Amino acid sequence: MKILYGVQATGNGHISRARAMGKYLAKAGIQVDYLFSGRPAEQLFDMQQFGDYQVKRGLTFVTEAGKVNYWQTLRQASVQTLWQDVKALDCSSYDLVLTDFEPITAHAAKQQKKRSVALGHQYAFLHKIPMEHANLVTHLMFRHFAPAQIRLGLHWHHFNQPILPPIIDEEPDEEHDAEHASKEANRVLVYLPFEDQQQVIGLLKPLTEFQFSLYGPGLAKATIGHIDTHPPALHAFKADLARCSHVLSNAGFELISEALQLQKHIMVKPLQGQMEQQSNALALQQLKLACRTDSLSTGAIAKWLNEKQQYGTVNYPNVASAICNWLLQDTPGEVNALSKTLWS
Known part of the structure; x- marks a missing residue:
């Protein structure tokens, strides 16, 4: 064939x-x-x-x-x-x-x-x-x-x-199980490719009690205090996704699917004017699988990171x-x- x-x-x-x-x-x-x-x-x-x-x-x-x-x-x-x-x-x-x-x-x-x-x-x-x-x-x-x-x-x-x-794009195996076991409670994966990356860094800077792994277009591999920045990459991104406890991203489908399967605490900021992402955010709300914000701010991110609310889990x-x-x-x-x- x-x-x-x-x-x-x-x-x-x-x-x-x-x-x-x-x-x-x-x-x-x-x-x-x-x-x-x-x-x-x-x-x-x-x-x-x-x-x-x-x-x-x-x-x-x-x-x-x-x-x-x-x-x-x-x-x-x-x-x-x-x-x-x-x-x-x-x-x-x-x-x-x-x-x-x-x-x-x-x-x-x-x-x-x-x-x-x-x-x-x-x-x-x-x-x-x-x-x-x-x-x-x-x-x-x-x-x-x-x-x-x-x-x-x-x-x-x-x-x-x-x-x-x-x-x-994940096959459960012993290597992945080991990665899950080493999940870091204060590690946050941030992937907001449609946002201004320097603005995102500015929003994360006051949240010093958390460690951020930020991936995005135009970023170089660097460390800014408690924020690690990375250009788009496959294997490093997968590793950070496995070890983080929280995922902050736009409302694209595939990353959220992987984060749900890995039982991460998720907040989405849908891309304005993009019906698909706004509908994805609505579905996550209705299914009680993630938190939604329509505008990014340090306060909104901090509230989500510190909330005790339990969301639903999936097993696809x-x-x-x-x-x-x-x-x-x-x-x-x-x-x-x-x-x-x-x-x-």
């Missing part, structure tokens, strides 16, 4: 899902070619797992200081380049096109009538789940941005809909392995059946 796997590279969450899926596709002996879009190639990191992958411009949202800048998004979008890439992509040698909200592979498969499967959190929004600031535009975007014949939506709860639990199955086995079937079963099996 040969798969073309398209990955939306705007955020690291889609790539993290591809890392998890890629491990099981490789174990199954499936040949996979990867295409990433939405971020320049020089901004990608720790990509050795994906071999000789392609990078295309695609489409992405421009953010500034924690808000979506729609004007800059429209200015920088190149629909002409997108459609040229769609037309130039030859899917004839592939048995399946798999897309994680990546538009070039999705539309190429649709035009060439190639078997296609979409997986990702965005496809959960085609069902009745908690949503904030949803409208016709957002509905059309989720339906048509990266379409496929079969759509596998992912979320933290099923909400009585045919959606799947999260795909988490190995979704990546299950989807891989499902894809390998000659005639994959109904998504409803796969959903019920995984949630059970």
Whole structure:
């Protein structure tokens, strides 16, 4: 079996899902070619797992200081380049096109009538789940941005809909168990890539009773008192995620999924003007899994760090392995059946 796997590279969450899926596709002996879009190639990191992958411009949202800048998004979008890439992509040698909200592979498969499967959190929004600031535009975007014949939506709860639990890039083993045992009570992982990083440092400086591991674009590896700053990195980030007790982040899906699985104390600050992140924050509130703030301040962070409230816990199955086995079937079963099996 040969798969073309398209990955939306705007955020690291889609790539993290591809890392998890890629491990099981490789174990199954499936040949996979990867295409990433939405971020320049020089901004990608720790990509050795994906071999000789392609990078295309695609489409992405421009953010500034924690808000979506729609004007800059429209200015920088190149629909002409997108459609040229769609037309130039030859899917004839592939048995399946798999897309994680990546538009070039999705539309190429649709035009060439190639078997296609979409997986990702965005496809959960085609069902009745908690949503904030949803409208016709957002509905059309989720339906048509990266379409496929079969759509596998992912979320933290099923909400009585045919959606799947999260795909988490972590395999429980003795090494991870040891890392969990060494969790530091006052260690906080901070990942707010859409915020002004210097402003974030300023907010954390007064909170000297905690040790912060701050990751973000433009940061260098340095120590500022009780704050360790890091550029984006895979293995160091995973290690800090394992040993921290608290996670402060925007409301992206994948990191929160990993933090929930590791039973971290979580606060999210959703990206303003981004319906998906605001809906994620709403779902976390309704499920009583995390704390939410819509504006960052030293006071809000301190209150969360010192609160005694207990949040719910989760224990998700190995979704990546299950989807891989499902894809390998000659005639994959109904998504409803796969959903019920995984949630059970």
